[in-house]
Amino acid sequence: MSFNQVYQYNFPTTIRFGAGVVNELAAYLTANNLERPLVVSDPNVVQLDFFKAITSGLAAKGISVEVFSKIHKNPVKSDVYLGTDAFDATNRDSIIGIGGGAALDVARAIVLRVHHREDLFKYDDLIGGDVYVTGDVPHFITIPTTAGTGSEVGRSAIIADDDTHQKKILFSPKLLAKIVFADPLLTMDLPAHITAATGMDALTHNMEAYLAKMEHPMCEGIALEGISLIHQSLEDAVLKPDQENKSKMLIASLMGAVAFQKGLGVVHSLAHPMSSLLDTHHGLANAVNIPYGMTFNIPGSEHKFKRIADVLELKEKTGEAVVSYLHGLNERISIPRRLREVGVNESHLDTLADLAIADFAHPNNPRPVSRNDFRQLYQEAL
Numbered sequence: 187m188s189f190n191q192v193y194q195y196n197f198p199t200t201i202r203f204g205a206g207v208v209n210e211l212a213a214y215l216t217a218n219n220l221e222r223p224l225v226v227s228d229p230n231v232v233q234l235d236f237f238k239a240i241t242s243g244l245a246a247k248g249i250s251v252e253v254f255s256k257i258h259k260n261p262v263k264s265d266v267y268l269g270t271d272a273f274d275a276t277n278r279d280s281i282i283g284i285g286g287g288a289a290l291d292v293a294r295a296i297v298l299r300v301h302h303r304e305d306l307f308k309y310d311d312l313i314g315g316d317v318y319v320t321g322d323v324p325h326f327i328t329i330p331t332t333a334g335t336g337s338e339v340g341r342s343a344i345i346a347d348d349d350t351h352q353k354k355i356l357f358s359p360k361l362l363a364k365i366v367f368a369d370p371l372l373t374m375d376l377p378a379h380i381t382a383a384t385g386m387d388a389l390t391h392n393m394e395a396y397l398a399k400m401e402h403p404m405c406e407g408i409a410l411e412g413i414s415l416i417h418q419s420l421e422d423a424v425l426k427p428d429q430e431n432k433s434k435m436l437i438a439s440l441m442g443a444v445a446f447q448k449g450l451g452v453v454h455s456l457a458h459p460m461s462s463l464l465d466t467h468h469g470l471a472n473a474v475n476i477p478y479g480m481t482f483n484i485p486g487s488e489h490k491f492k493r494i495a496d497v498l499e500l501k502e503k504t505g506e507a508v509v510s511y512l513h514g515l516n517e518r519i520s521i522p523r524r525l526r527e528v529g530v531n532e533s534h535l536d537t538l539a540d541l542a543i544a545d546f547a548h549p550n551n552p553r554p555v556s557r558n559d560f561r562q563l564y565q566e567a568l
């Protein structure tokens with residue numbers, strides 16, 4: 187990188203990390219004079235024992251809790267409007283997001299909407315809408331329940347149009363949580379296939395961030411350590427979960443999301459269209475595509491793959507060795523090797539390629555990706 191330029195680096199979120207930190211929530215709210223949080227989650231998480239323990243624990247301390255969980259797996263604008271109605275109707279003073287990426291994205295979009303009431307997509311970052319995010323935002327707290335998206339430390343929310351399913355990005359540094367309570371105990375009972383898919387999403391964030399073309403040595407350092415932690419823990423977190431491997435995965439997913447402010451790449455652009463078109467789980471879509479996307483990325487980035495291979499403790503310090511590691515890891519944690527095994531067929535490939543070239547992630551890929559490249563990568567992975 188050039189040290190003759192000026193850069194700006196932002197790492198401002200307070201993260202309380204470790205087993206049991208979620209029990210600090212009531213004291214934190216009280217210390218910040220917050221008495222009426224809107225808790226935003228998803229329909230599955232609200233059924234779980236730990237969720238009920240969190241909300242009843244707050245109620246026992248005299249905190250008024252309103253839960254909003256009517257959200258879609260891939261969140262849409264009307265989810266955000268309904269959640270904001272709930273915030274207004276019950277006179278809330280703060281927002282707590284508890285869940286995976288979808289719940290935290292909706293929570294973050296409600297944080298925006300509370301004091302920004304133009305059409306939600308006016309704030310779409312891809313059309314420069316972030317400049318309209320000028321007002322106050324309510325106090326925002328995040329509590330992740332998966333180790334994957336890292337949305338808890340993010341500053342953007344991906345929300346789709348209800349009708350067109352086109353994804354918009356709401357972005358502003360104001361949308362960062364004030365504090366994250368990252369408690370690995372909340373991830374202990376995740377089903378193995380979710381641990382596997384979300385874990386591969388975290389690995390994809392760290393690898394794509396490390397390779398992304400923007401200069402950012404701090405993010406690169408974090409990404410390499412994130413890759414190392416996932417190498418140490420993902421397989422065990424899937425096959426024989428314990429507090430240590432779950433903790434490593436949770437911090438590595440946070441690190442991936444901190445690192446990907448540097449950018450993502452071709453793998454996310456291959457994955458996003460599968461969620462839009464076929465409702466494929468985001469982590470699963472990344473997991474199946476990552477070996478193919480990384481193969482594409484080797485030319486020109488050999489020096490970086492050498493460092494990734496180092497971190498992965500591979501004998502051969504090459505991109506090809508990294509790719510075969512990814513295939514092997516996927517196999518050991520029961521991720522399918524082929525797109526056809528997750529519902530993609532030949533007739534989808536042109537539409538997927540059209541959507542992928544329009545996606546926001548690949549412009550930061552180290553090697554430029556054309557529509558033909560996307561078509562070919564899908565074909566290879568099929």
Ligand SMILES: [Fe+2]
Binds near residue numbers: 472
């Ligand atoms: Fe992702």
